[in-house]
């Protein structure tokens with residue numbers, strides 16, 4: 001029998017991933033356009049957010065839910081009568097950037113310098129950036145300003161945040177949720193330590209009254225603090241269990257995070273958060289084998305993937 005690490009992780013996470021996917025689909029209300037400030041609007045319960053000026057529109061993210069992007073393009077023309085001049089991609093995950101090539105006839109598309117390779121290799125349904133940047137970028141249009149930040153690898157290696165400082169709006173896709181909540185269904189495609197650092201930076205930015213998450217209701221900067229507290233506590237507790245020699249099965253049982261049970265999405269996302277945190281820390285550290293002959297000495301160390309105390313790789317070779 002050949003058992004791989006990926007198969008086990010998929011099996012452990014499967015239910016929660018499905019839940020997360022269903023919650024991210026948009027559905028009812030996807031075409032509702034809400035005015036957030038004098039010049040900033042949000043379409044649906046996603047990060048599809050845009051700044052309208054006399055000279056054109058700066059568009060951040062998109063959703064193919066509801067009427068789709070053709071509908072949005074016509075609706076923008078009907079309401080505002082100016083073209084989309086800039087399209088900004090928060091990160092490469094298609095759910096958040098779907099269909100943005102509809103604006104390629106008038107817009108310059110911008111993303112982090114790491115994004116292009118992902119978009120092309122994953123064959124994402126979106127616009128490929130014409131312009132990329134490394135750490136920070138400013139865009140000026142019609143007397144208004146957008147500031148783009150990259151705080152390093154976080155949720156993906158190309159997630160950025162988009163700030164309209166004069167409007168007090170920060171678009172922070174997939175790194176926070178409204179109120180006191182887990183910010184992510186799990187830590188797939190994530191650098192956990194980078195997430196922790198970025199959450200601190202985002203919580204300290206000036207000129208932020210409204211935070212637009214990737215999904216669901218609006219947030220504020222306290223939501224970054226809440227998610228950071230969750231992530232740091234989870235990291236420490238899973239790490240402590242790993243240091244004590246617990247298996248992933250034992251860790252899922254023991255790390256219940258009950259003192260955070262008032263957090264939104266605690267129930268559906270706890271398990272996948274624990275498992276993916278373990279996966280992250282497995283790549284982060286290497287345990288000691290112990291002294292030969294002593295109790296707890298791991299004869300097969302360090303070869304293989306020790307889930308449940310069974311070293312699958314070594315077992316396979318012995319069969």
Ligand SMILES: [Zn+2]
Nearest residue numbers: 091093155174
């Ligand atoms: Zn994402």
